[in-house]
Amino acid sequence: MTATPDVISARQRGPILLRPFAMIGQTVIGAFREVGRIAVFSGGVLAACVTPVIYLREVLRQCMKVGFYSLPVVGLTAVFIGAALALNIYTGGSRFNAEQFVPNIVVLGITRELGPVLAGLMLAGRVSAGIAAEIGAMRVTEQIDALLTLSAKPERYLYAPRVIAGILTLPILVLIADIIGVLGGYLVAVGALDFNGSLYLKNSWAFVTGNDIWSGVIKAAVFGGIISLMGCYQGDRSKGGAGGVGRAATLAVVGAAVLILASNYILTSIFVRIGL
C-alpha cells in the first residue's frame, strides 16, 4: 500500500515533456474549482442573510466588532490619506496654477475612491483576517461540529451575522472616513498651505454631490460583503491546527484585497456608464 500511490502518480504524470502542460491544466482547473466553491459558499451565506431566522443579537455583536472597533484604524488611515492627498494635489496643481482646486479634488478623491477602497483594504487586514482566524480556530477545535450537533447551521449562526455586519457597517465607516479624510486635507491646507479654512470647507461642500457619496457608499457595502465572506470562507476551509488557521487568515486577506480592487474597477465602470 505504501508504494502504490507513488507508482500510480508517476504513471499519471505522463511523459516528461507534457508535464508542464499538465501542471498548467491542473492550475487552471484548480482555480475554477476554487471559484466554484467560493460561489456556492457565498450563495448559501447570502441566502441565509435574507431569509429567517436571522440572529439579531449576533448581528449586533458583529457590528460592534466589525464596525465600531475598526473606527480608529479607518479614521487614522483617512486623516493621513486626506492630508497627503491635499499636499500632492497642491504640488501638482501649482505646476499649472490650479492650487485652488485642492478642496474639490480632495473631496472627490476621498468620497468616490480612496475612502471606500482604503477603508476596504484596511478592513481586509483587520476584519477578514480576524474572521478567518476565529472561524478557523472554531473549525480545528471542533466548535463548528459542535454547532451542527446542536442543530445550528454555521452559515446562519456564524457567517450570515458577520456578512450582514460587514455590509451594514462598512458604508457607515466610509462616511466617517470621508469626513475625516476631508478634515485631514483641511488641516494641511489651512495649517501648511495657507488656505482660508471656511473657504476650503465651503468649496468642498459645494463641489461634492449626492452621487459621489452614493457611489462610495455602494462600493463600501460591496467591499464589506467581500471582506466578511472571504474571512468566513477561508476560516471554514481551514484545517490542520495553528498553521492551517494562520494560512486561512493570510488567504482571507489576500483574497479580499484582490477582490476589493477588482470589484472597485467593475463598480467604477458601471457607475461611469450609468452616470452615478
Added chain:
Amino acid sequence: MSVNPISGPILELKNVHKAFGAQQVLRGVDLTVARGQSLVIIGGSGTGKSVTIKSALGLIPLDKGEIRFAGEAANDGKSIAALRRRTGMLFQGGALFDSLTVWENVAFALLYRDRVSRGNAKNLAIENLAKVRLPASAADLRPAELSGGMQKRVALARAIIAKPDLIFFDEPTTGLDPITADAVNELIVEQVKALGAAAVSITHDMASVRKIADEVAMLHDGKIVWRGPVSALDNSGSPYVDQFVNGRADGPIQPAI
C-alpha cells in the same frame, strides 16, 4: 419531546465505509446500541473511532453503508436533523464556544434551536450546571476562565440539557488528571443513568472503560474485531483486545509511530 416509543436498538451502523483520499479508514463497521446501553469503542490511535461517531452524527458523509436512529434511516438532511435533536455530544476538547458565557454554551440548543427565552434558558443552564457539580457563579464566566475539568463538565451539561436519548462521548477524560477524570466518569455514568439514555463513548483510558461501559467494542483496521461485556475484557480471547488492554507494543496491533 414526543417521540415514537423505541423498542429496537437506538442506533445501528450497518456496513459503514469511509475513506479520506487513498486512506480507507472504515471498512464495514457494524454496530448496534440498545436504548439505555453504554457502549465504549476502544482501539489504537487513527483507527477511525472518532470518524465512526462523527459519521453516526452525520458530521462526516459515508462512502457506503447505513446509519439508523431509533429504527429510522438517517440518510438525508431532515432525518439527520431529527437525529441531532435527540442526541448529545461531548467533544474531546470540550468544543465550548469561546465567545459565549458558560450558561450560553450550556443553553445553546435551547436559545438558538428551541427559541427559549434567555431568562428561562439561563435558569435551566444553571440547573444543569448544578447536575455536573458546578456552582451558579460559574454561569457568567467565559470558557477560557475555567480549568480543563470544569470545561468538560460544562460540555457535559451542554450535552444533557435537551434530555437526549443518546449521548456520544469523544475521549471525555483526555488531558485530565486521574482524580478529575474519575470525577468526570462518575458524572457521565450518573447523568446517562438519570436520563435513561444510551451512550457511545470513545476512550483510550482503560480505567474510564471499566467505569462507564456496559459493553466494549474493539475497532481495528476499520472494522469491529471484538465486542463483549466489560466484564469479559480481561479474558476476551481476542489478541487485539488483550494487547490493547495490557498496553503492550508487541502483538497484532502495530504502534502508531
